[in-house]
Amino acid sequence: MKILIAYASKHGTTQKCVERLMRNLQGMEVEAVNLEQATVDPNIYDMVVFGASVYFGKLRPAARRFLTEYEALLMQKPLALFLCCGLTEEYEHYRQKLLPAALRENAFQTAFFGGSLSTEGLSFLEKLLVRSIRSSLYEESIDNGDYTAPSLPGILPENIDKLATYLRQEAIRLTDESHK
Template identity: 30%
Template sequence: MKTAIIFSSTHGTTEKASQLLREHLQGEVDVIDLKKCSNLSLSGYNSIILGSSIYAGSVKSKLKQFVKQNQIDLATKKLGLFLCCMYEGDKANKQFETAYPLELRKLSVSNGLFGGEFILSNLNFLERKIIKMIDGVTSDVTKLDLDGIKKFADKFNAYTA
């Protein structure tokens, strides 16, 4: 069993979540950053996990493009989907629904909302101002859901064992 965690991240939180997730998955796992890999073949993988952050209200364009180009192949794999975002509850669920096409959400054996982070040193001046204005954040905030990552992995492992 070979799994690929394929992600797109703006400031590193989704990459961090992908690495944490890898630690809980069974079998051989590759973690692939879409920024660094342009021609990715899914043929060597039995299962695929897709992850992205929300940036300026939208899922990363590299992930959108990857999903669009590979939707038929993705439908033939064991699939997991996750999202890193600062919202919780209904707002987070709405972002998840917007991030991934319904067809993939229906096929996914494990879905996750892993929380998010505002690491101010990773943000540019304008981003810091916007976050302060919208969310009132003036220092680093970490809401990464480690328990949620483990639960996602446990459910995914149960389907791919």
């Protein structure tokens, strides 16, 4: 059972999530490809995991290109999806808006891996943007009557580990089915 993890990560958060997922899948035949750096044809894989981070309310362009090119093929594969974003409360909205409905329905799991609003390693303009996202979170909590600074988001290891468990179970189920 060959598994592809096709993901798009600009500043490394999604990549860190994928590294944890890979560690959890040790012993299985898994390949991870960062779509920002390389292209991959999912055709030769038995199962596909697709994940990307959100920038300016959209998936990374490389991720969008991958979905456009391979949506029909992904409909025929056992599929799992995940997203990373800085605005935790927007995850559900992004899930519905950014992942094609047909793929969401075909996916046996869709997960949220968390995200970062750290400014480390960002360009000047990106830092401005991330600071303004952080300020909006702060303003929102003040509007809600809470005067303590909201905690910054981070990676959600438990969600990554849970997806790894589902992937293992699905791989076992599919292998058993193919032996019947």
